[in-house]
Amino acid sequence: MYVSRLHLVLYCGGGPVYVASASLVSDDNHAGSADGDTSHLVADALRKAERKAAKKARKATRRAEREGRGDPTAGQKPCDLCGKSVDLLVRCQYRGSRGEWRMVCGRCWNGTSGGVVDGDADHPEYRYGGLWKNRRRAQKQAC
Numbered sequence: 001m002y003v004s005r006l007h008l009v010l011y012c013g014g015g016p017v018y019v020a021s022a023s024l025v026s027d028d029n030h031a032g033s034a035d036g037d038t039s040h041l042v043a044d045a046l047r048k049a050e051r052k053a054a055k056k057a058r059k060a061t062r063r064a065e066r067e068g069r070g071d072p073t074a075g076q077k078p079c080d081l082c083g084k085s086v087d088l089l090v091r092c093q094y095r096g097s098r099g100e101w102r103m104v105c106g107r108c109w110n111g112t113s114g115g116v117v118d119g120d121a122d123h124p125e126y127r128y129g130g131l132w133k134n135r136r137r138a139q140k141q142a143c
């Protein structure tokens with residue numbers, strides 16, 4: 001009869017995130033079947049540790065987003081004109097949009113509207129239809 005202790009450590013982002021240990025008690029009289037049980041236990045503990053580590057990683061990502069430290073491009077949408085992903089889009093119609101509402105970034109909006117919210121004499125086909133803001137936007141550190 002012997003006892004062996006298994007330690008499982010998964011590494012995630014440089015540090016050990018989860019340690020699983022299991023005591024395996026094997027009876028010498030049933031060495032054959034004990035070996036089978038051992039590998040089963042190891043696989044089981046590994047699966048559990050992996051699941052736990054994955055869950056922890058998901059949580060960390062969500063927390064980072066909440067605290068404004070997440071992926072700065074999370075939740076962004078592309079401009080219909082230049083294709084750049086931004087946190088703020090202007091919904092508008094303009095010459096060339098053929099009566100359809102488009103979402104454009106601030107820079108492109110200057111070109112479609114002349115830089116005036118309600119448009120100017122040079123942009124008679126321009127119509128303003130609201131703003132879209134990225135609610136998941138990574139917050140800038142307030143000074």
Ligand SMILES: [Zn+2]
Pocket residue numbers: 079080081082083084104105106107108109
């Ligand atoms: Zn644009």
